Amino acid sequence: LAARLKRAGVPTIVVERNERAGDSWRKRYKSLHLHDPVWYDHMPYLPFPDDWPVFPSKDKVGDWLEHYADIMELNYWSGTECVGAEFDEAAGTWKVRVNRRGEDVELRPTQLVFALGVSGYPNTPSFPGADSFAGQQCHSSEFTGEEDYEGTRAVVIGSNNSAHDICATLWQKGADVTMVQRSSTHISRSESLMDLGLGPLYSEEALANGVTTEKADMLFASWPYALLPDAQKPVYDAMAERDAEFYQQLRDVGFDLDFGEDGSGLFVKYLRRGSGYYIDVGASQLLIDGEVALASGQVERIESDAVVLDDGTRLPADLIVYATGYGSMNQWLTDIISPEVADRVGKVWGFGSDTKRDPGPWEGELRNMWKPTNVEQLWIHGGNLHQSRHYSKYLTLQLKARMEGISTPVYGLQEVHHTE
Template sequence: MDCLKEVEGKRLHDRSVTPLPPPTKWIHEPIIVGAGPSGLAVAACLRQKGVPSLILERASCTAALWRTKTYDRLQLHLPKRFCELPLLPFPDHFPTYPSKEQFIAYLDDYASRFGLTPVFNQTVVCAEFDRSVQAWRVKAVGLKGHEEEYITKWLIVASGENAEEHVPVFEGSGEFEGRIIHTSSYKSGEAFKGRNVLVVGCGNSGMEVCLDLCNYDAKASIVVRESVHVLPKEMLGRSTFGLSMWLLKWLPISLVDQFLLLVSHLMLGDTAKYGLRRPKLGPLKLKNLTGKTPVLDVGTLPKIRRGDIKVYSGIKRLRCDGVEFVDGKVESFDAIILATGYRSNVPSWLKGTDMFGEDGYPSKPFPEGWKGKHGLYAVGFTKRGLLGASYDARKITEDIEKQWKASYNKHS
């Protein structure tokens, strides 16, 4: 690749140091770890400002999570105007809520338009700032175990909030004779027709998987362990999210939360009657403080009301043919689907920095979490979806562009 140059005794702008052993490669541009939407967004913004980058991606394609670990009926939960990446809107003919296939097509077009060519099958296993050369050493392993070491002045962490599946361990998991899968392996309810299926997790994915199971004549149940805000997907003829963003321009968040809860009660009724207790904090305030996203109902709640989907409390233990719940109820199930989300894997490979906490998220809250020390950046860890990633991408680009131009002028 033309952006890679052998170190052969080079430091950044300093040719008088001891040669580094191969296969170390000096990268004069920023390295981006991850070729999901966040990584593509920051790479495109940099390219638009004349700054090249090297994208390292552990999978064999861009947006691997969207391509390989999402269910068939998935659509964007927010209107497309809130999900577009910087510099390129969605096509006009796309619906308000694009499908998974349409979103992937948009990402492919995005990468093509900005000439983004990630290096695939490169799993970053370690990245650490080397004070002796004032740069980042990034070690990556290829498909056949071949290791490469890259050195760069700028490192952008774009591996995402959803890098690894979160798979809880229940007492008795080894006894359960049915199938247990994470939603990353779930495609549609067709494989579960006529089966008694328990979905663990009541976020947007869990609720939508339940609906999908019902549409394929499976007998679906859901575990709701914690309180959750369920809001209509649309209010007063507008998307709930879009309406919220508009109201926040004029009203404090507490009043907007009150409005959302009032309209939700009028449209959906008292969700607590169906086992869906609401948190004490309003949906927007809770999102800001914890990152917990309210559920935007796409048709699951009416099925819960009718009894088509049963709601259970937390799991106490698994049995050979079913589940014992914390309230003492015992039910039989053929399969369990874990809609338990994902987690960041940054702490497993990024070393020697206080930018990220043990949970794999930036220590500084939004909107300050995009920048660390010594040329370290983070994109897509705001818990604010693609809007947050776009914000990060623009801020990072502004910061690196200044350094890039200063460095170029200095050595031209």
């Protein structure tokens, strides 16, 4: 977004709490790689080299982001934490308070954009007895995978992308690993997803056929979200048929599978929830082979040396990793601005209507993403790398228009006149 704004001549400052651009990637668990193929994840104006791995490592992506900020000459303030913001009605600007490496600074932007990914704070559930646990426990966002886990009894609570990756890392390190699945999960095998789901638009073959990244983005975005589930169902029907044996093996070990609430698969589930899926790059086979144990149910309590499920199953543990996802981005608005502003904006992400706005024209869109919110001069940008690349175009156009004083009315319910 900052790169596009710079190209459009819109003065922009990026405020980043980490010391270096890309640290949000570098600080994650060691085995983390992109689960989407590289053709799906290019940056605007500066695509990844054509000899890059299909699934680059977290450090490779982090370094690329750091170099990107330098090459694109972005006004990028790292080591800077936003500690609060409020709108100055008299001046028509925001007052944004930041701490830049120990120095308090007040910024006065006209437009304020929250560009914080897809999620809010790490969601660490509070289970009875957690304080009594004698071993190590952490959220997946804190897990690095760099310790010696040989012989460790590890329980990973969760069954989505991070849970699978972390289970595989712990198994490789010699731990005795159990995954706790609390709700159903959609799994797409990486090879099938690339072939059936992304291949026609984002692949070497597509590029060879003249489908550039920009063209692919436009083709994909041409499907209104309200119609997308029906368009996606045939893809996942074909995947279910192609990988029938794989899915049956998972069911045989007790894994609770789904293909989304209506069979529309991974991407629509991501749009609706931002979670609930795993792109299989190998960890599913560990479950099938029994190398990683699987337990199903809700956590009832934690004891000093075990996790106890609601059916009485007791899982001995020296390490507990909460791969339990993240809260809503709305929480950032609550803490940085105010609960009142967060309430006015309403829910962020997921299909549906924005609160306090007539629901009709907004149904079938992502809530509050890349478009005017119920709070003037406040915007939310995010999504995966593909969405951030594509929809940053439209957010940039809106911000540029406002800077130039061009009228950009927000559409609402219109009276419809029918004629015979």
